[in-house]
Amino acid sequence: DYSAKCLKHAKELYQFADEHRGTYSDSIPDAGQFYKSWSGFNDELGWGAMWLYRATDDQSYLDKAKQMGLNVAGEISWDNKASATLILLAVETGDIAYASKAEQFCNKIFNETPKTNDGLVFIQQWGSLRHASNVAYACLYAESKGVLSNSYKASAKRQIDYILGDNSRDFSYLIGYGDSYPLRPHHSSSSC
Secondary structure, rough: OOHHHHHHHHHHHHHHHHHOOOOOOHHOOHHHHHHHHHHOHHHHHHHHHHHHHHHHOOOOHHHHHOOOOOOOOOOOOOOOOOOHHHHHHHHHOOHHHHHHHHHHHHHHHHOOOOOOOOOOOOOOOOOOHHHHHHHHHHHHHHOOOOOOOOOOOHHHHHHHHHHHHOOOOOOOOOOOOOOOOOOOOOHHOEEE
16 A cells, blocks of 8 residues: 555665764755755654654654754744754653644744745745744744643734735735735746
């Protein structure tokens, strides 16, 4: 069955990554000109271990994730999955230390990170909406699982509302959603 095949390959890939630790940008230096791994590889190993733990219930994956020594980061992105991994650890273990880190992350994002005049958290200029939606989802998920002591629901909802057009431009950034949205989207990878 297809899901078993995917899980088998996921385990093999994880084992390979764990046994051959390093960043891809060190292995392929030219890649570092465009997508350098700034966060290292422990966040990816922790993230992969958490998803394999959830798929298999194999305690060894949970143990691996715990061993990564992750700290709260200021984003959840292709490069840095540390805070997302900490949220999954909080949900899966119920450990107050992980819940505290999840809380620290959500508080940092919604109460300490700069915002635009319309209330969008501004983590960085490259892909600001992906960053805002990633953290909104992660904090909503953590809250829905009861690992946060404060509510960030209104702040998280504000991020999604902004993206969908509740902003000073009345402009939805989701193509096809609302009356005004991008008509000629561009991304460098789609120009080949």
